[in-house]
Amino acid sequence: MTIEEWAERIQAGDPRNIARAITAIESGDPASIPLLKLVFRSGRRAAVVGITGAPGAGKSTLVERLAASYRATGLRTSILAVDPTSSFTGGAILGDRVRMQRLATDTGVYIRSMATRGHWGGLASATYDAVTVLEAAGSDVVLIETVGVGQGEIEVARLAGAAVLLLVPGMGDEVQTFKAGVMEIADIFVINKSDRGGANRLEHDITSMLSVSPRQDGWQPPVVKTVSTTGEGIDALRHALDGFQSFCARTPLGKSREREKWRERLLDMARRDLFARVAGPLLGDGWVDEVVAEVMARRTDPYSAVEEMVKKGLESRG
Amino acid sequence: MTIEEWAERIQAGDPRNIARAITAIESGDPASIPLLKLVFRSGRRAAVVGITGAPGAGKSTLVERLAASYRATGLRTSILAVDPTSSFTGGAILGDRVRMQRLATDTGVYIRSMATRGHWGGLASATYDAVTVLEAAGSDVVLIETVGVGQGEIEVARLAGAAVLLLVPGMGDEVQTFKAGVMEIADIFVINKSDRGGANRLEHDITSMLSVSPRQDGWQPPVVKTVSTTGEGIDALRHALDGFQSFCARTPLGKSREREKWRERLLDMARRDLFARVAGPLLGDGWVDEVVAEVMARRTDPYSAVEEMVKKGLESRG
Structure with missing residues (x-):
């Protein structure tokens, strides 16, 4: 089943495909993003x-x-x-x-x-x-x-x-x-x-x-x-x-509430997306566990460690 | 007063400077970061x-x-x-x-x-x-x-x-x-x-x-x-x-709890730091309000909008 078919079945109200979509969202399955793009357009x-x-x-x-x-x-x-x-x-x-x-x-x-x-x-x-x-x-x-x-x-x-x-x-x-x-x-x-x-x-x-x-x-x-x-x-x-x-x-309450909702959501989504793109590759290397050990031993402070990590992540993309 | 002096006064237990530090932390004052680096080293x-x-x-x-x-x-x-x-x-x-x-x-x-x-x-x-x-x-x-x-x-x-x-x-x-x-x-x-x-x-x-x-x-x-x-x-x-x-x-509970705490904190801090560096400049341009309006009018979906924004932010750094 393609993403388009999945979206269609959701829009037809099919409970099984609705459930599958929510499970995908819950577990952070990347397939949920193209699906959400499609269903949002309904x-x-x-x-x-x-x-x-x-x-x-x-x-x-x-x-x-x-x-x-x-x-x-x-x-x-x-x-x-x-x-x-x-x-x-x-x-x-x-x-x-x-x-x-x-x-x-x-x-x-x-x-x-x-x-x-x-x-x-x-x-x-x-x-x-x-x-x-x-x-x-x-x-x-x-x-x-x-x-x-x-x-x-x-x-x-x-x-x-x-x-x-x-x-x-x-x-x-x-x-x-x-x-x-x-x-x-x-x-x-x-x-x-x-x-x-x-x-x-x-x-x-x-x-x-x-x-x-x-x-x-x-x-x-x-x-x-x-x-x-x-x-x-x-x-x-x-x-x-x-x-x-x-x-x-x-x-004006309805619109202002909606504006606030989307503002919060977009910022939150951007924060996550950015982190996944930039920091994701570093996390795979067990980097975080290493830094945690350093911080716990007080060989570094968390503020410097985070700066270094973000710098590293951004450089590895350039 | 230099950051070093501020840190010294905190370590001497001076209530006024402790209060100032917590206020700086609360309000997200950038000066709190070098201060926290110093006091963490105590x-x-x-x-x-x-x-x-x-x-x-x-x-x-x-x-x-x-x-x-x-x-x-x-x-x-x-x-x-x-x-x-x-x-x-x-x-x-x-x-x-x-x-x-x-x-x-x-x-x-x-x-x-x-x-x-x-x-x-x-x-x-x-x-x-x-x-x-x-x-x-x-x-x-x-x-x-x-x-x-x-x-x-x-x-x-x-x-x-x-x-x-x-x-x-x-x-x-x-x-x-x-x-x-x-x-x-x-x-x-x-x-x-x-x-x-x-x-x-x-x-x-x-x-x-x-x-x-x-x-x-x-x-x-x-x-x-x-x-x-x-x-x-x-x-x-x-x-x-x-x-x-x-x-x-x-x-092992003490260490494992501490490990968990630092892991959560470092990831959270990295997420914020990254966002401030990459998205901060875009936010100044009223970009978010513009995208919110687009999403509310359903001219775009939030998922595509966020992707575009993050891409733009990363490019503007390269």
């Missing part, structure tokens, strides 16, 4: 929603409910579960198979876990590329679920599209400590497990925080209460997401 | 402990207590609070001033928040460089406190030295969802706020998880219960940390 776009929250906040269940809601209105929906854990265990714990259960019989849903053996940075980049494949394959909506609430996870959610932050009651008076860095980036707040005590208190804390530091772009992040196990509040969340997307479309 | 080393945990887990208080414990045994101790939030608010929320209160009168403690306007990646790199400065300045112990429990935060803690993961009771039966990716990396588990209900249950869950998947390197992560507000359990945590450090010293 010009198809999806609404992308990034969902992040602490472990145990109920993300998976919420994401499944949300997918079902999109499906109910006829939208083709994909779920990407970004699962850095797999890099340590060698297999996706979230388990596509387990998660398929509820939505398994619906061919309009595509579910996939993403992981890489390498860095978080690589995983984020692979996730965006996977979105490109899913868009070409005709997804109307892509839900990206990230495990964890670190800066990296939130960045992925935000650059993806709408950033949804899941919180649960019971953190009590500590919502302040959740800090602006995480809180300011969320476009929509979800208080899941809102049947637990403390939901109103948490809602109040978030609302206060938002009124103290309103966003510069004019968007007022709504706070939605859900119980993902029963499906309560999912309609309200859908409504909030639709509201955000329409706000993005009619104000 | 050859001084500190025991580095990375503390991570969900917001509200009580990290700051625990870190202060732990610092006080190291001080009580005469060890010079530094605290680096890695605070990505600052990148959005333009100032460190954790507030060196507020946190100084308890330890303020002690000249053997140095406290500093770290932030960068840029990426998480940049912040991690700056944190390691700051550790180099604090080591040269004579710190015996450096405590790195990271906000959040994402993959990036855990990586920082782990590559720093001992990785301590703070948990709090109340997550109930959801500790499983904390997943291997975060759990497997921790060298020491701390159940803080252990006076709350559910502490024993949480301890049991962690212990079960650890027995199901024991670590390959032979280290058995201890589970320590603390109440950071009262100081309960801090001695046990100290003991656990000392135990880990001695394990690292007498088994």
Whole structure:
């Protein structure tokens, strides 16, 4: 099968070839680049929603409910579960198979876990590329679920599209400590497990925080209460997401977010590409291990070692 | 003042010049590189402990207590609070001033928040460089406190030295969802706020998880219960940390962890350095904004655009 045929089958929505493409992206297979060039040209776009929250906040269940809601209105929906854990265990714990259960019989849903053996940075980049494949394959909506609430996870959610932050009651008076860095980036707040005590208190804390530091772009992040196990509040969340997307479309926010996304991505891609071209050949020689040994023995410092290595790499090309 | 004098003052432990150095690192000031080369050569080393945990887990208080414990045994101790939030608010929320209160009168403690306007990646790199400065300045112990429990935060803690993961009771039966990716990396588990209900249950869950998947390197992560507000359990945590450090010293783990740290760091530094040299000049021309516009209009695809840019950058050097 040629790359062109592969791209065609993806655009026809063939699950096996979509899966093959995402695996190629995940493993850094060079064949993924010409493929991505082709599928990017399909010009198809999806609404992308990034969902992040602490472990145990109920993300998976919420994401499944949300997918079902999109499906109910006829939208083709994909779920990407970004699962850095797999890099340590060698297999996706979230388990596509387990998660398929509820939505398994619906061919309009595509579910996939993403992981890489390498860095978080690589995983984020692979996730965006996977979105490109899913868009070409005709997804109307892509839900990206990230495990964890670190800066990296939130960045992925935000650059993806709408950033949804899941919180649960019971953190009590500590919502302040959740800090602006995480809180300011969320476009929509979800208080899941809102049947637990403390939901109103948490809602109040978030609302206060938002009124103290309103966003510069004019968007007022709504706070939605859900119980993902029963499906309560999912309609309200859908409504909030639709509201955000329409706000993005009619104000400069949509374009500026997209501009920011592409800027970050292009710079990141260029950094990787450059490194692969220039440093790649040196790495093959076991150069890095040698320098690591030198640095550990304090025979050189890492700053000088890196300069020398980059110089060497650039010279070997001239 | 020459770079040499600056380095000398840092090695003499002068707080103002230490602060200046960390600010230079944070802001990417090129002067920080020759300075880091000099201070790295001091050859001084500190025991580095990375503390991570969900917001509200009580990290700051625990870190202060732990610092006080190291001080009580005469060890010079530094605290680096890695605070990505600052990148959005333009100032460190954790507030060196507020946190100084308890330890303020002690000249053997140095406290500093770290932030960068840029990426998480940049912040991690700056944190390691700051550790180099604090080591040269004579710190015996450096405590790195990271906000959040994402993959990036855990990586920082782990590559720093001992990785301590703070948990709090109340997550109930959801500790499983904390997943291997975060759990497997921790060298020491701390159940803080252990006076709350559910502490024993949480301890049991962690212990079960650890027995199901024991670590390959032979280290058995201890589970320590603390109440950071009262100081309960801090001695046990100290003991656990000392135990880990001695394990690292007498088994291959110490060296292999250090090797891994330098490998990651050198590759990351090389990636940045290379990009600055080759792509830097192009970026000045507004090239990126132009390409972003092209990609958004779908007149080109990001993969081809990046290839072209890297080729151009390399050619312009030849």
